[in-house]
Amino acid sequence: AQLPFNRTLFSEVWVDDGILEEAVAERVKQIHRLLQDYIAERITAGVFRPVDAALTAQLVMGMFAGLIIPAVRGIVPLPSPEKRHALAEAMVDLLLDGVRAQ
Numbered sequence: 796a797q798l799p800f801n802r803t804l805f806s807e808v809w810v811d812d813g814i815l816e817e818a819v820a821e822r823v824k825q826i827h828r829l830l831q832d833y834i835a836e837r838i839t840a841g842v843f844r845p846v847d848a849a850l851t852a853q854l855v856m857g858m859f860a861g862l863i864i865p866a867v868r869g870i871v872p873l874p875s876p877e878k879r880h881a882l883a884e885a886m887v888d889l890l891l892d893g894v895r896a897q
Contacts, residue, residue: 823856826856827849827852827853827856830852830855830856831848831849831851831852832848834846834848834851834852834855835848855890858886858889858890859886862882862886
């Protein structure tokens, strides 16, 4: 039920900066702040290696957007719940372990 609204919103955001500012930008900033704080806390706790928390948060958000935007825009079909779970696991694995051979 939410998907048609999101598709319309995304299509309008591409061409109307006002809609981007009103509907999306503040929420994206809030998510970025929360993610940045989470990453910084994990760095302080020694769970994550020292990295730029703001940049890392931005890159994580980009990874996520790369997965959802094609589906929201109707370019690819919505993944099944099982596929969404597998995509989430792959993203976390890539984020935490990288692409280098260990």
